[in-house]
Amino acid sequence: MSKPTIYDVAREAGVSIATVSKVLNNNGRISDKTRQRIEGIMRELNYEPSRVASALTRSRTGTIGLMIPDIANPFFAEAARCFEDGAQRSGSDLIICSTDRDDEKAARYLSMLLRRRVDGLIIASHTGDESGIARLLEGGMPTLLFSAELPSLNCGSIGVDDYAGGRRATEYLLSLGHRRIGIISDNLPGSRLREQGYLDALREAGLPPVPPEHSVRTSATLENGRTAAREMLGAEPGIRPTAVFACNDLLAIGVLKQARAAGLSVPRDLSVIGFDNTMLADICQPALSTISQPLREMTRRAMDMLNAAIDDPAAPVSHIRVEPELVVRDSAGPAPESERSEQ
Amino acid sequence: MSKPTIYDVAREAGVSIATVSKVLNNNGRISDKTRQRIEGIMRELNYEPSRVASALTRSRTGTIGLMIPDIANPFFAEAARCFEDGAQRSGSDLIICSTDRDDEKAARYLSMLLRRRVDGLIIASHTGDESGIARLLEGGMPTLLFSAELPSLNCGSIGVDDYAGGRRATEYLLSLGHRRIGIISDNLPGSRLREQGYLDALREAGLPPVPPEHSVRTSATLENGRTAAREMLGAEPGIRPTAVFACNDLLAIGVLKQARAAGLSVPRDLSVIGFDNTMLADICQPALSTISQPLREMTRRAMDMLNAAIDDPAAPVSHIRVEPELVVRDSAGPAPESERSEQ
């Protein structure tokens, strides 16, 4: 009473297993009559061909690994969903691994994925140590970096143009008349680029360098955003920032929360802009103006790139950067009259 | 230059593959000396044993399937994270399938999981058609229903006590003096139980039956919550509900949004209570009072149950119901003076 195998189907149909295999994979020449008979029997037997057996003979398992920091983080959950759909379209399944940005955990997952002989790997969780990825590449594993570039490695990548995004966010704030603009950034490489865009935008606007107390770097949680904001907004009006650029939505929402707790009205007393445009941006109050990553497009292209790499591991890798977009909602407004820049 | 196999290790170590297999699985008697030599060689060769080959010989693949409506939905993302950790602890990997509550999609995923020969299945996505699950059970697939019971099927299940949760939410609102309490519920079986708890609580409080316009059933999106609230709150004060129980957080947040749009202050003019206690409840404004599902505990026990079923498919199934808990935040308050019930 165990699961039927290809032998059962063959016996029942009075043909050889080779024939059954051919109808399974739709190759070879099979007469319509036998094909239909065999298909009927498969249905009758509730036959499900073993993908583990076929993975052993072919070189492909039809599974791809996705490493992210945490599936419970809405940004990555949304990305994972897109990847899942993409994998599905190309007949693969996804194994999602939440690394918590823990190098040891990441290494364990990596080994697991290798043992599973995944066809390819998408890494959306920068692990700090490039050596693991370098070894993957040496081993010939098709690998794609998502939202992270490692220029020293010959590994394809796709991500939003973080620098442009940071710049765009800052320019928007500047255009609203803000001149004291704080930043809360994450430790990740992408976040550093966003910060660089921010700095350049300020410099080009002729503003003085950002004082250290208006720039904090932390890791991306709501609570950290709050803490950072508490310090930054503690100063008196006229000194504290009139706007802050948070390098992701979670941090931005922490700022919103803290502003409220401190009795500051957003956007009247303080403007806030985030990054990522997760569903949270639409849920918080006031709704968050933010920089949107075109996830759907990014993941679609990522899957295309990965599939290409799987089909031809020798193909040259590419690095793609897509344009982020400003999404205006309600959390950023004109700088207070008294603080307006002259431009 | 392909991936090393057990043969490569054996040759290099000058032993048979059986010996290598034994150190791999830590069984059989192996002298410490050879074990260490073999382990050294494995490391040297960067050997990763093929789990697909071992899955073919043993009966287990070490993977379990998780069917949910949508990984991008925070409640399920949080649950998936817990499941992932649980699977990890027992040495398995998770394949997550977002069905969008689409029966056809669910069927496709189901077949894929069967072909992958998953060791077990957690179904957290009620698909409406029990026949698929019935067939699974017949086929001997260890299956666990999460947040859904199918009394007609001999399938283990674990979930929160929805009835008690609905009741608890409603009693809380009653205790705040509300007497016109609306409900927005989902189509899912769990949601119906929550609604039943709500109805019973109202009846026992001696309140008149809920008029139809104070009870809407829709599917769980923020937008639907908003729409439902728009209708329900359109009536004049004195007629419209002073409180609404939304059967999940997403719907509740929709209500919050609509209340704000309609110029109603929460909780002064309207109290709102949700269900699930997702991270959203803490992010929205005012923070949402809600009924919490002890996800961590539920998923831990779920994994235990599933593993037990995998180890002994003949063992009797159990149905576990865990207690939900009221989490008080800021979205529910006393009923307006003029509306207080007498009790």
Next chain:
DNA sequence: ATGAAAGCGCTAACAA
């Protein structure tokens, strides 16, 4: 158009 047979990389008796 169909079949026979040799693997794929492992595990698990059973021998030695």
Next chain:
DNA sequence: TTGTTAGCGCTTTCAT
């Protein structure tokens, strides 16, 4: 303690 061997359920030449 170690080795031999027969599968596991498929795919894929190569014959027929």
